Amino acid sequence: MHPRNLRIEDYTYDLPDARIAQYPLQQRDASKLLIYTNGQIAEDTYSHLADHIPVNTLMVFNQTKVVHARLPFAKPTGGAIEIFCLEPHSSHSDIQTAMLQKGQVWWNCLVGSAKKWKDSITLTLPCPEAGFTLSATMVNKSESYYTIQLDWDNPDMTFAEVLHHAGKVPLPPYLNRLADVKDEERYQTIFAKDEGSVAAPTAGLHFTDAVMNELAAKDVDKAFVTLHVGAGTFKPVKSETMQEHDMHAEWIEVNASTIQQLLQHGDNKIVAVGTTSLRTLESLYWIGCKLFKGMAVDMEGIAINQWDAYEITDPCPKEEALNALLNHMAVNGTNKIVTRTRILIAPGYTFRIIDGLVTNFHQPQSTLLLLVSALIGENWRKVYGYAMAHDFRFLSYGDGSLLWKQK
Structure with a gap:
């Protein structure tokens, strides 16, 4: 069956609110770890992850960094209007370039209480402790978002710095709570580097220096990619079949050195840490394949x-495919791939790069659950049933799993 014809109602399960982790554990690697291998399930914790990863495996991490995407503006009359920054307007070439802009950017945003915001009104957000005032002017409205012009009166500050001071941590909507001080650290991986995500690559939240050191001691190699997680990751599938679902696009950035690592590992196993890393790696294959075929x-x-x-x-x-990517970069005088992907990985997909996946437990009727089903088949029900029966915590701050591709 072509994935266009998949019915999303076939990928659901009962998730009580009480099973959604509202807060992270105090110790990152104390989270429970479900290990799935060809129909068999075992249980451990992330602190012992290295025991379950073969020698010479390459583990690939998403080094994106969550930005303070929620901006609490107020109208001159005092009414609150929140602007949620999604991604830069197309006038900026990529997220990193947009983040380094000074004085002004155009950003595509969601707007809370938008009906109360008249087009002619400029909103302001004073940040006296950081020495600037941020202003917002509505530029355009589309079906999915508003384009907002954001200006600030400190010419030395980048937009990344502005967001850090003016914004708030964008916790997932299903947590139904405001971010607190602890979220500043815990909703960020220890290897976060490239600013641009509005949601954390949550599989990486379980990793500590101790876990990374134990993996290295076992000769498990590591590589890094960047996929800037967009709000579309929480977008529910509302259509009856996937034919009508519009998959969201996300920015990816991968250095030539990472592609060379993928080549050097040959037949050794490659494990993606998180669905974002997996989507990046599989997208790389298809980009390279298209280049190789002259498409x-x-x-x-x-x-x-x-x-x-x-x-x-x-x-x-x-x-x-991977060599075609390296050739493309050499011809174009660059050492990295920067583009966007809308890849949908669902049952019927053939994995080209990865052998395993470290991931959290995902929402019912979501594209991420489709991805898990593509990896381990109908046994996703067995995995999720086990997790539910054995008190695993679900979603972003919950426990996780190591899933090996079904043979």
Whole structure:
């Protein structure tokens, strides 16, 4: 069956609110870890993850950093209007460039209480402790978001610095609470580097220096990619089949050195830490495959669209795809791939790069649950049933799993 015809109602389970972790554990690696291998389930904690990863495995982490995307503006009359920054307007070439802008940016945003905001009104957000005032002017409204012009009166500050001082941590909507001081640290991985996400790559939240050191001692190698997680990761599938679902696009950035690591690991296992890392790696394969086959690739726009992976006939070997990426970078005088992907990974997908996945437990009827089902088949029900029966905590601040691709 083509994934277009999948019915989302076939990918659901009962998730009581009480099973959604509202807060993280005090110790990151104390979270429970479910290990799934070819129908068999075992249980441990993240502190012992290295015991379950083979020698010479390459583990790939998403080094994106969550920004303070929630901006609490107020109208001149005092009414509250929250602006949630989604992604830079297309006038900026990529997220990193937009984050380094000084004085002004255009950003695509969600707006709370938008009906109370008349187009002619400029909103202000004073930040006297940081020495600037942030202003917001509505530029345009589309079906999915508003384009907002954001200006600040400190010419030395980048937009990344402005967000840090003016904004708040964007916790997932299903937590139904405001961020507190602890979230500043705990809703960020220890290897977060590239600012741009509005949600954490939550599988990485369980990793500590101790876990990383134990993996290194076992000769488990590590590599880093960047996928800036957008608010679309929480977008529910509302259509009856996937045919009508519009997969969200997200920015990815991968250095040539990471692609070389993927090549060097040959037949050794590759484990993606998080669905974001997995989507990045599999997108890399399809971008490289399109380049190898001489197909058009819109690097400036969206390089991989929703159904590309299911409609490209006669896919090339992994090595050819990865080398095509390196050749593309050499020809264009760059050392990294920066583009967007809308890849949808669902049952019927053939994995080209990864062998395993470290991931949390996902919402019912979500594209992330479809991804898990693509990896381990109908046994996703067995895995989620075990987690529910054995008091695992669910979603962003919950426990997690190590899932090996179904053979």
